[in-house]
Amino acid sequence: MSENSGSTSTNIFVAKLSSYIDLSIEEHQVIEELTQNSMAFDEGQDIIFESEKNSSAYLLQSGWAIRYKIVPDGGRQIISYLLPGDIFGFRESLFELSDDSVQALTPVIVHCIPAENIAEICDSHTNLSLAFTWARAREQAILTEHIVRLGRRNAYERLGHLLLELLHRLQLVEKAGNSDYFLPLTQEVLADTLGLSIVHVNRTLRKLRNDLMIELDPKTRRLRILDVDALSEATGYDQSFLDQNEKPSRSPQDAIGFEEK
Amino acid sequence: MSENSGSTSTNIFVAKLSSYIDLSIEEHQVIEELTQNSMAFDEGQDIIFESEKNSSAYLLQSGWAIRYKIVPDGGRQIISYLLPGDIFGFRESLFELSDDSVQALTPVIVHCIPAENIAEICDSHTNLSLAFTWARAREQAILTEHIVRLGRRNAYERLGHLLLELLHRLQLVEKAGNSDYFLPLTQEVLADTLGLSIVHVNRTLRKLRNDLMIELDPKTRRLRILDVDALSEATGYDQSFLDQNEKPSRSPQDAIGFEEK
DNA sequence: CGCATCGTTGATTGAGGTCAAGGCTTGTGG
DNA sequence: CCACAAGCCTTGACCTCAATCAACGATGCG
Structure with missing residues (x-):
């Protein structure tokens, strides 16, 4: 992974969130700030690894990643795909019940929101908090659909x-x-x-x-x-x-x- | 479904949340208030039905319920089990992307938190907001485990x-x-x-x-x-x-x- | 050039589905 | 009190979808 002061042209998160939620100008700016620093990962690299205690949220700027789990017999189950514009990792950010990993499938650029900032941001910007809630709800809908796919x-x-x-x-x-x-x-x-x-x-x-x-x-x-x-x-x-x-x-x-x- | 002014003795939610999060006395009281009114459902009854626009959150006081989806060929996939102390429905509460249903498997008692109260409660009681977040994270961990179970x-x-x-x-x-x-x-x-x-x-x-x-x-x-x-x-x-x-x-x-x- | 990764295809096997039937409850109505 | 129906559980026979085993071709990379 390499540090990289990103020169994000049109922000994918602003675009994506705006189609769901009306954001204030200030909230636009907050997002722009959050996405100033970016990290790059290569294909195959772990972004979050199972055992790693990680308490940040991530915004996926570009590339594909997967969330997966390894089962005892060595098999792998991919839980979900993370695509550009997706938010991830904020589940584990507050509690420690996950032990799944996130890995880049292609070269990937992510923006990281440290755990300590998340609560603050949510408190001061209701619509951003709503955006997180929305992202979670959407992820759950996708997981639900995956369960139906696998089961039936x-x-x-x-x-x-x-x-x-x-x-x-x-x-x-x-x-x-x-x-x-x-x-x-x-x-x-x-x-x-x-x-x-x-x-x-x-x-x-x-x-x-x-x-x-x-x-x-x-x-x-x-x-x-x-x-x-x-x-x-x-x-x-x-x-x-x-x-x-x-x-x-x-x-x-x-x-x-x-x-x- | 029948109305029922419940005489909840020891509150299952107070007990459950307290093992995760330290609640203030005021927050205890809020929970007690929320669980004053209860609804009862019989085995087989739908608590939330697919098409039904529903914007409330529910607390499951007692009994078992399932969240499920019907597939085009008539099959049913059960997504998750709702057990006493579980919170559900608050995903749909803010957005409309669910089309799954919740059904009682046994006689069930639920407490309903109308949508309009949820935001307010979360804003004024940080720990209750945290409790909701925790419940969501936990539910997601359970869904993830279910995916692994079905897939591998x-x-x-x-x-x-x-x-x-x-x-x-x-x-x-x-x-x-x-x-x-x-x-x-x-x-x-x-x-x-x-x-x-x-x-x-x-x-x-x-x-x-x-x-x-x-x-x-x-x-x-x-x-x-x-x-x-x-x-x-x-x-x-x-x-x-x-x-x-x-x-x-x-x-x-x-x-x-x-x-x- | 040699090796690793990925895609492709055939042959065989096995886990789990489908079909069919019978048994055991429980409830209902004559 | 008995007859009947509806659920649910159980078991056998058969079949099929998908796993496994095995081999080979293509591509790409050091």
């Missing part, structure tokens, strides 16, 4: 469903096209996410390709979903769990307007 | 692991003995939790019995785990994800002492 769907549905979720989440931060995105996941990572073997992921991907559901170039890692509606239908995907249909604000008087994109 | 364990391990988690969670609120508790779950509920078929749950339970891991009387629904250590070993269970090893407090000066049990 077969390999084909699991894979298609996950690819749709990633498309949708990336679109929300403008990191995906209408139906395609950069998918930096090996088949092993997919297997460890979906509770399948590598071999079976391979065969299931092939089947998705044969069914003309997706195109995936192993070279460029570009994934294209050929028929989003058909794949959603086939895999029982319902994107509503990721949607936010309200803009709650607890201090409308000092909120500033912000255009929806 | 076989039927035998899943079942044993779940039974141990329930034992441990019930012990924390003094609803279980040293190694036994009342388990009000049908094999169908277990199947829908663990992503298995009813038939296979039946066979796996038998195997656990044959291995002298558990005793389960279908009449009384009393479950006894005969060798907690052996079962933990066999199923990769590590209870640390439920433990709280710190008592964070942001206002020690006005906190009162409270004995650990």
